[in-house]
Amino acid sequence: MHFVLLKKVLVLDFELRKGNRMANHIEFLGVDLGGTNIKIGVVDTEGNLLDKVKYPTAPLQESGDFITNFIEILGSELSKRPHISKVGIGVPGTLTKCRRTTLEFPNIKGLGGQPLMDKLEDAFPEKEIWLENDANAAALGELYFSRSPRPDHFIFVTLGTGVGGAVIMDREIFKGGDGNALEIGHVMVSNGMTLEQNFGKKGMVAYAQKLIDSGKYETGLISEDLYPKAIVKALPKGDVVAKKVFRKNAKYLGEALVGAVRLLDIKDIFIGGGVAASFPYFEAELMAYLREHLTEYYTISLSVRRAELGNNAGILGAASLCFQQGEKN
Structure with missing residues (x-):
């Protein structure tokens, strides 16, 4: 009799907890608006990427009305998922501090200097939408969705077609004076x-080409197929040119990070982006440079790690903009 009663209580407790999980299961749309592709994904509060689609960016620019075409694509994806009410969008450029107007967008013609948030709100009045610089969004995604706990303050660097940077301070994006802090890729070295x-x-391709042209080094890299991922893939094979490219650039990254660490007094650094897979091959040189040029106050707790979110960092980061707002509320 007692066993039956206990079984009923356990079943009831399980159903209640299951119901609570279902009630708390919220899905967001994360949009990674890049110069090559627009990646759109459905993300839940646990950081699971449930669905994903991408569109090439070039055709939207060629039409001469990028924003109208982008809104049409976004509307198409939202119409397939009427239950989603929150949208986060990461964009590759600078924004006003209020995150409503685009400023400089060198890689996407027709997107700079536009009241983008006004246009999105006019097109989707029933949705809640957030805009953020893509590196900032990726850093926020690293905070919320990494498998390992992340500190409340860290510096985030993305290595890819370009070099981006962001700072998370007190679990929020640090925007700086006018909204676009830590453009570390544009720091002079x-x-x-x-x-x-x-x-x-x-820069990577040009330096690799220079080394190849010198004829001094044996390499499997060829000029006709020279791009960053090819250089990264050559590293595990011990390719001399690939190793020289990253060892040289480790010094310049170190210079920029020494300045950032001293200015911000933050000792946790995460390296993300498409070229982040190369991190183990230049980690030793980078850490040696940092230890040489930072005092013990900084180095005693200095940590430089590879970010976890990988190729989905843009989508997950954009979705985390919605998640952060929900946490605040």
């Missing part, structure tokens, strides 16, 4: 170029 000019796609 000791060779008179910016970090992005060295560690971005063009």
